[in-house]
Amino acid sequence: MSRVPRPPLDGLIDDLYYLEGTAPYARLTLPPAPSALLIVNLGAPFHIRGGSDTETGEYADGCVVTMPTCAWDFGYPSRTRSVGVHFKPWGLAPFLPMPAAELRDRPVTVEQVWGRSAMAELQDRLAAADRPPELLTLLEEELTRRLSETAGLGLVRYTSGVIAATGGAVPVGDLSVAAGVSATHLAKRFKELIGVTPKRLARTHRFAYTVLTINPAEPIDWGALAAGAGYFDQAHFGHEFQAFTGLTPTRYLEVRRQFLRDHPGHALDGWALPAD
Numbered sequence: 001m002s003r004v005p006r007p008p009l010d011g012l013i014d015d016l017y018y019l020e021g022t023a024p025y026a027r028l029t030l031p032p033a034p035s036a037l038l039i040v041n042l043g044a045p046f047h048i049r050g051g052s053d054t055e056t057g058e059y060a061d062g063c064v065v066t067m068p069t070c071a072w073d074f075g076y077p078s079r080t081r082s083v084g085v086h087f088k089p090w091g092l093a094p095f096l097p098m099p100a101a102e103l104r105d106r107p108v109t110v111e112q113v114w115g116r117s118a119m120a121e122l123q124d125r126l127a128a129a130d131r132p133p134e135l136l137t138l139l140e141e142e143l144t145r146r147l148s149e150t151a152g153l154g155l156v157r158y159t160s161g162v163i164a165a166t167g168g169a170v171p172v173g174d175l176s177v178a179a180g181v182s183a184t185h186l187a188k189r190f191k192e193l194i195g196v197t198p199k200r201l202a203r204t205h206r207f208a209y210t211v212l213t214i215n216p217a218e219p220i221d222w223g224a225l226a227a228g229a230g231y232f233d234q235a236h237f238g239h240e241f242q243a244f245t246g247l248t249p250t251r252y253l254e255v256r257r258q259f260l261r262d263h264p265g266h267a268l269d270g271w272a273l274p275a276d
Contacts, residue, residue: 001132003141008147011157012091016139018083018132023076023261027275030072031211032243034164034204036092036100036194037065037086040110040139042126044077050107061119062110066092066100066195067204071246072107073275083126083135085143089201090157093193094150095143100195115148152189155179159186159198168206169230172199204229207244210237212271216256222249245273 002017014035045060050072052149062082065072067089094098111119122142129135148210159175175198176183185198194201210229212221227235241249255273259266 001136003136005143009140009143012094013143014086014088014091016083016085016136018135020079020081020132022079024259024266025076025274027073027075028272029246029275030074030272031207032066032067032068032070032204033208033271034089034201036067036087036089037063038087038092038095038110039058039082040062040122040126041082043079043081046077046080047073047075049073050105050254057107059107059109061123061205063107064092064103064113066096066103067105068105069196069200069204070105071244072105074272075275079107083139085139088157089160090153093153093156094148095146099192101191104195138164138167150193152193155181155186156189156193159190160194160201162200163198163205167209167229168202168204170202172202173189186244203240204244207240214253214256216253216260220249220253246274 004015005013039059039062041060041062045058046063047056047058048063048065049066050065051057056073056075062084096103114122122138123140126135129138131275159179162170162175162178173183176186179186190198190201192195196204206229210225214225223234224238226234229237231237231240238249241247241252245252247255252273259274
């Protein structure tokens with residue numbers, strides 16, 4: 001289950017969610033998306049290999065992931081139980097004690113961000129809750145308590161909104177002009193609060209928007225899809241696809257179709273990919 005939090009968190013968060021059960025695959029590959037993530041784990045540890053890491057790390061208490069720039073692998077236990085937050089790209093910044101760029105493509109535990117005693121106390125309160133709605137309310141209360149003033153948040157939120165509204169197609173140079181700041185200042189704020197530059201956020205939005213328009217049940221005209229999304233040519237689109245997913249477009253389509261055959265109607269179909 002999931003729900004949107006109350007103000008002021010709704011300006012930072014897409015949804016709070018509760019997850020319990022068995023994952024469709026033991027390992028999933030998650031392409032970069034224009035969002036950040038926080039998970040508080042209530043079950044057996046899960047495993048993550050993020051960014052350029054060659055080894056997989058174990059995460060017992062949960063994880064914090066700022067907006068990634070490349071695909072990352074998420075390994076589930078046989079049964080999983082957790083509560084989490086899907087943040088807007090800038091939404092995690094008010095809850096971090098460090099610039100978001102320090103965590104780019106480097107997932108960390110919740111304890112590393114909020115401290116051991118605070119994390120233990122939160123897990124105890126969550127463990128005592130009986131129902132998913134109560135769990136989400138407790139997590140929302142914790143986030144509200146931790147919400148802090150963040151310099152530059154209004155600027156980054158506004159310009160990120162412009163990028164999102166255009167599906168990443170806005171000329172990046174126009175953003176600083178419209179916001180009345182220098183390109184250098186804007187890039188600095190983006191790195192502090194999102195972890196990436198406006199150009200990278202625009203690339204991620206364009207890729208995500210394009211992929212989510214793909215219907216794997218139908219034939220795909222890759223050239224038309226690339227042109228419609230504003231890519232220079234199909235080769236450029238293919239290069240971006242490989243960079244974001246580790247797969248060619250045709251191989252990606254094969255994997256998506258296999259997912260549909262194995263798990264028709266599953267909620268994860270459409271973004272996450274089997275890693276095995």
